[in-house]
Amino acid sequence: MINTTINQLGLSEKSERLVLFSKTYEGHYLIALNMFKEKPIFGHGPKMFRFYCSKEENFVADNACTTHPHNFYAQILAETGLVGFLFLLTIFLYILFLFLKNFYFQIKYKKQLISDLGLCLLSSYFITFFPILPSGNFFNNWLSIMIYYPLGFLIYTIKNNKFYV
Numbered sequence: 001m002i003n004t005t006i007n008q009l010g011l012s013e014k015s016e017r018l019v020l021f022s023k024t025y026e027g028h029y030l031i032a033l034n035m036f037k038e039k040p041i042f043g044h045g046p047k048m049f050r051f052y053c054s055k056e057e058n059f060v061a062d063n064a065c066t067t068h069p070h071n072f073y074a075q076i077l078a079e080t081g082l083v084g085f086l087f088l089l090t091i092f093l094y095i096l097f098l099f100l101k102n103f104y105f106q107i108k109y110k111k112q113l114i115s116d117l118g119l120c121l122l123s124s125y126f127i128t129f130f131p132i133l134p135s136g137n138f139f140n141n142w143l144s145i146m147i148y149y150p151l152g153f154l155i156y157t158i159k160n161n162k163f164y165v
Helices: 002-009 023-038 049-053 072-108 116-128 141-159
Strands: none
Touching (some): 023 049, 023 072, 049 072, 072 116, 116 141
């Protein structure tokens, strides 16, 4: 396991360069980047990654063509363009802002601003939308459950004033 990981990262003596993700993921990201460059404003449309990468002229590497690019941000940029990306980025930055605001209150006033339940719900979204982690297909039903199920609890806690302490 250790030797395979070292080889995949490009840390062995035989490797030409450092690879942060596997070469397969790197191929996914390159295809998504090419898609974004072609249509940067509105993208190619949801679930169009598989059709774009299956064309011979869009070949990047072996095993790079799958159903999605395995990263929410790369997928949203490629399939919905800047319009969809700004929506996703705004959500992530707002979650980050709430965490930093809560941290500031804990340091300055020795008081927690957001309830424990609110922090747990925000943490689930922070982990789900963290930009550099590989992820699934944003338009997948199973991941939609993972995204929207905690949203109901979050809305409930905000509506019943249980979000803030």
